[in-house]
Amino acid sequence: MNPLHWVSTVRLRVRSLFHRSSVERELREELQYHLDQRTEELVATGMTEADARRTAAHQLPGLEQIKEECRDMRKVRPIEDLVRDVAFGARLLRKSPGFTVVVLIVLALGIGANTALFSLFNQVLLRSLPVANPDELVVLVSKVPRWGTFSSFSYPMFRELRDKNTVLTGLLAHSGADLNVGYGGQSTKAVGEVVSTEYFNVLGVRPWLGRFIDRTDEERAVANPVAVLTYSCWQQRFGGDRSIVDRDIVLNGHATRIIGIAPPGFYGTELNRSPDVFVPVTLKKVFEPVPRDRFDNPGQQWLRVMGRLKPGVSIQQAQAAIDLLHHQVREREVQALPPRPRDSDNMMLETHVELQPGAHGFGLLQRELAKALRLLLVISAIILVITCANLANMLLARNAARAQEITMRLALGASRLRLVRQWLTESALLSLLGGGLGVVVSVWCQGALLSFLPVEQRANLSSHPDVAVLAFAIAVSVITGLLFGLAPALQVSRASLHHKASSENAGGFRAGLVALQVALCLPLLVIAGLFLASLRNTRTLPTGFESKNVILATIDPSLNGYDQPRVRHLFQQTLQAARALPGVEAAGFGHTVVLSGSADQMVLTVEGFTQKASDEMTALVNTISPGYFEALRLPLVSGRYFNERDAAGSRPVGIINETIARQFFPGKNPIGMRFGTDTKSPPNIEVIGVVRDAKYTTITEKPERQYYIPMSQNPELRDMTLHIRASGDPRLLVELLRSKIRAIDPNVPLFNVKTLEQGIDESLSHDRLVAWLSIALGALATALCAIGLYGVIAFSVARRTREVGIRMALGAQRRDILALIVKRVTLLLTGGVLIGAIGALAGTRVIGSLLFGVTPTDPGVFAAATAILLLAAAVAAYLPARRALQVNPSVALRYE
Amino acid sequence: MSKPSDLVQGTLDLLILKILALEPLHGWAISRRLKQVSNEVLQVSDGSLYPALHKLEQEGWIKAEWRPTENNRRAKFYALTARGRKHLARESASWERLSSAIVQVLELKAI
Incomplete structure (x- = not known):
């Protein structure tokens, strides 16, 4: 045309x-x-x-x-008809507000739950990094046989791979750095990212203001530090002041020139990290001088590496080329090393580089949440089916009430098609209204969902619906409307003048819909129960220490560029101040925090212990001060704790846990024995104590080897976390502590302030998110089932009022009537529960890997889920049953 | 009753377009003209004339305009559009092909 x-x-x-x-x-x-x-x-x-x-x-x-x-x-007839149908539909809905409100609530919950989950799913799993052509990005990881996958590379390796490869348009390296930002007389903690010159270029990001880091900046960074701010940091900390570009701020005690601002929405390469400041990679020398050989030693692997594929190069081709290059570099590295045991050389040479799609960066959050999110999305889709079955039932019941209208319209010459269209228009109207409310509900739900995640993980997630989410909500609304509107509309289409559009023959269908809801609901309740049991199992696992009434707070004076004596003095003053606070039972420093997910690891040499091939020699290490064990109430098994006499100059001492004692000193008293961490010199650390085993990195870990060394004997102190045990609520101490530390040194900020219990909850945040979400969805499904059952029973009671009246008039007792209803409810439920239980047995298998300490077929959980469902059903059936029992025969017989 | 059962489907459209090709006319005049030119052979009921006119207008083949008539009343005059003219040419060509084909068949039968 x-x-x-x-x-x-x-x-x-x-x-x-x-x-x-x-x-x-x-x-x-x-x-x-x-x-x-x-x-x-x-x-x-x-x-x-x-x-x-x-x-x-x-x-x-x-x-x-x-x-x-x-x-x-x-x-334009179809449009005119549509307008008329919508107007008529709206009038009808206004006329029966009770019905409309119930339908809209059901829809808003069903669609809202789905939209909220889709929004999370979309943001975590579907959306790529906010960079140009993210599908061309690749992440480099190294696969070490028998050790696993590692994501870090050394600086020399990065340089070689960057300069010699022919398959990538560019290669970038980055790593994290803790920063103290000083500006306008204030000092705050910030998340820093040290990045190679190629970083922004490879990602294809353009500066919002100013410019990005170039090679000159990188070379001169130690003398002339420069930094790029993220847009959100610029907005939040500098009020979006454009004049900040080309001005200096203080980063870890060094005047640093701001050269540019990154564009809005750019958060780097990890969804669960949101850096504030980007600085040249060479500044790591200044900000974290230890280890000193960071940029030269191939053994120092600390950089994450990403690249962009050249056009026309497949990821497999690129991997083959990079792996070959990597191997060549490794061979040269091995030759340059002094002679060492063969097997460690082999380990270096057997390492392979693998290229992984980098559209989501390293995708840690994605990997952790993927399975659970997929499962929850399936659950929410089931909720939608239950919602549809429920609403179809309500509309079918309403059809019975509208039988007269249908007959009248047919008699007046309306075509069946016309009626079906009218009916579908009404359900579409309902579902779109419900969908609109659903979006509102989803924003609220999403906020609640995100609050389960630790702050740093949700930094780049938003509860505001974007275009994709709105499109999803509309699509879901329309599909829902069609699904639940179809059965009632078809029923109308079959209606004829002689045969009323009533529900005599729809009774079976409606009962089937209720059974379907029950059958779908039971697996959801079982899944919720399993996750709850799993969460309880993890949360109540013995940790070895007492987490109640402990508050944590981290300080890192080294970030201010202070030298070690000053750092040490500051820690000492802080510890004294903390112990002097009212209600403090014990206080001590520890470098790593239990169950925070990270820990340092060393390879041990042990006096009098000959290593067999099967022996793992690694152990976790923590640097602590006196008072640490008392604050955690981690009991001593033998020997003594550290005290003030274990000083820098005196002989090196260490405390080991029971697992180390068992493995390395079997049948011996470990006190007085020596171990070391340097293969070149004999073991020099004397064991002075053994403490009980505890959980160190994650709550579900197997017993780990762990040893402790005193702060005084660790030559390079960095961030330390104060552990304070209070006699009451430890949160009351926080403000007092802050003011004490401000009095000691106003430039040292206190960060990661939280109770130990909060910390442990955060370490379980994904489990908690999944558990509570599945419980909420299970509750929703149960509520929907109950509403559905109530509707069917109430409807059949209303229709059979006359029958009940006759039966009672003929001498039936109340219990006969009750038996009638109970029989009907039982019939409805039995089928549903049986099918649901079979479905649950089949379905829960897939979540086995997400559970801890409970099998997917746990009979207790199955029984509890069934009991809850039956209880809800009983309540739902009781209300209409009571009405049936109160039927007055004389009234009932005059009814209709 | 309103369907032009005595006319081949679509023929009415063709006739209206042909009549309007000569001059713009209002509905009544078209109805008169139809009877006139076909010597009262083609009995087009007025009931089907108006829906046909409205259809042609919606198709964009004719356009309507309110103008005073010779007896000074307002009437809706229809006139052929450029697209209508093209459509008419196309349709009359195919009509001619069809009718000559039918004529040929009929003659064949006569032999």
Whole structure:
């Protein structure tokens, strides 16, 4: 169709739609003109005026029908009908507010839950990094046989791979750095990212203001530090002040020039990390001087590496090329090393580089949440099916109430198609309204969902729906509307004048819908129960220490560029201040925090212990001060704790846990034995104590080897976390502690302040998120089932009021009537529960890997889930049953 | 009753377009003209004339305009559009092909 023609016909359609009254007037006038002319003609032949008029009208019969046919020609009939159907539907819904409100609540919950989950799913699993062509990005990981996958590379390796490869348009390296940002006399903690020059270029990000880091910046960074701020950091900490570019801020005690601002929405390469400041990679020398050989030693692997594929190069080709290059570099590295045990050389040479799709960066959050999120999305889809079954049931019940209307309309000549359209329009109207409410509900749910995640993990997640989420909500609404509207509409289409559109034959279908809801609901309750049991199992696992009443707070004076004596002095002052706070039972420093997910690891040498091939020699290490074990109430098994006499100059001492004692000193008293961490010199650390085993990194870990060394004997102290045990609520101490530390040194910020219990909860945040989400969805499903069951029972009671009346009049007792209802409910439930239990047995298998300490077929959980469902059903059936029992036979017989 | 059962489907459209190709006319005049030119052979009921006119207008083949008539009343005059003219040419060509084909068949039968 040519556009000009299109324009002219659209004008006609628009006129027909929006100037309907003048179009109608013209039609009337046109036909009237015809009649008048004909009359005139007839009068001319000698007829009287009145006869002529009558004859003319007779010759143009069915004037209204002609008009109707002319209207049909306007081609806007479907739209006009739709408008009329919507208006009529809206009027009907207003007329029965109770029904409408229930339907809308059910819809809002069903669609809202789905939309909220989809939004999370979309943000975590679907959405790529906010960079140019993220599908071209690859992440480099190294696979070490028998050790696993590692994501870090050394600086020399990065340089070689970057300069010599021919398959990538660019390679970038980055790593994290803790920063103290000083500006305008204030000092705050910030998340820093040290990045290689290629970083922004490879990612394809353009500066919002100023410029990004170039090679000169990188080379001169130690003398002339520069930094790029993220947009959100610039907005939040500097109020979006454009003049900040080319001005200096203080980063870890060094005046640093701001050279540019990254564009809004750019958060780097990890969804669960949101850096504030990007600095050249060379600044790591300044900010974290230890280890000193960071940039030269191939054994120092600390950089994450990403690249962008050249056009036309597949990821497999690139991997083959990079792996070969990596191997060549490794061979040279091995040759350059002094002679060492063969097997460690082999380990270096057997390492392979693998390229992984980098559209999500390293995708840690994605990997952790993927399985659970997929499962929850399936659950929410099941909720949607339950919602549809539920609403279909309500609308079918309503059809019975509308039987008269249907019959009337059919009698007046409405076509079946017309009625079906009217019915579908009504359900579409309901579902779109419900979908709109659902979006509101989802924003609220999403906020609640995100609050389960630790702050740093949700930094880049938002509860505001984006275009994809809105499109999803609309699609889900429309599909829901069609699904739940179809059965009622088809029922109407089968209605005829003789056979009322009632629900005699729909009774079985409706009961089937309730059974379906029950069958779908049970697996969801079982899954919720399993996750709850699993969460309880993990949360109540013995940790070895007492987490109650302990508050944690981290300080890192080294970030201010202080030297070690000053750092040490500051820690000492802080510890004294903390112990002097009212209500403090014990206080001590520890470098790593239990169950925070990270720990340092060393390889041990042990006096008098000959290593067999099967022996693992690694152990976790923590640097602690006196008071640490007391604060955690980690009991001593033998020997002593550290004290003030274990000083820098005195002989090196260490405390080991029971696992180390068992493995390395079996049947011996470990006190006085020595171990070491340097293969070149004999073991020099003397064991002075053994403490009980505890959980160190994650709560579900197997017993780990762990040893402790005193702060005083660790030459390079960095961040330390204060562990304070209070006699009461430890949170009351926080403000006091802050002011004490401000008094000691105002430039040392206190960060990661939280109770130990909060910390442990955070370490379980994903489990908690999944557990509570599945419980919420299970509860929703149960509520929907109960509503559905209530509806069916109430409906059948209402329809059988007369029957009940007759039965009672004929002498039936209340319990007979009750038996009638109980029989019906039991029938409905038995089928549903049986099918649901089979479904649950089949379905829960897939979540086995997400559970801890409970099998997917746990009979207790199955029994509890069934009991809850039956209880809800009993409550739902009781209310209408009570009404049936109160039927007064004489009233019932006059009913209808 | 309103369907032009005595006319081949679509023929009415063709006739209206042909009549309007000569001059713009209002509905009544078209109805008169139809009877006139076909010597009263083609009995087009007025009931089907108006829906047909409205259809042609919506298709964009004719356009309508309110103008005073010779006896000074307002009437809706229809006139052929450029697209309508093209459509008419196309349709009359195919009509001619069809009718000559039918004529040929009929003659064949006569032999």
